[in-house]
Amino acid sequence: MNLDSWKSQMRKGAAEFAVLSALRDGELYGVELVARLTGADSVGLSEGTVYPLLRRLQSDGRLQARWEVNDNAPPRKYYSLTKAGREAVDGMAGFWSEFQTQLNLIVRA
Incomplete structure (x- = not known):
């Protein structure tokens, strides 16, 4: 496996976690x-x-979306976590922390 392919696989695996994490503090x-x-x-x-x-996470019930219309600007679609989304990202964050700690021990060995 070449390095670019490996990087691509890492990014794909982290994409959902990145999206959910970006919404942890609000919509x-x-x-x-x-x-x-x-x-x-x-x-x-x-x-x-x-x-x-975003569409898949909304369909899966992890995100909700709402439109906000403003007379002076184009409509904006806002995304936020649902209860299921918050539970998912909290679980992912716990796993990520442990995974990162353990992998760092191996990589630094």
């Missing part, structure tokens, strides 16, 4: 969320990856 509108996720170069998420993932 964000789509463009703002995408900018936050695509701005982290090492994570490597693209707009074409984020929006389908």
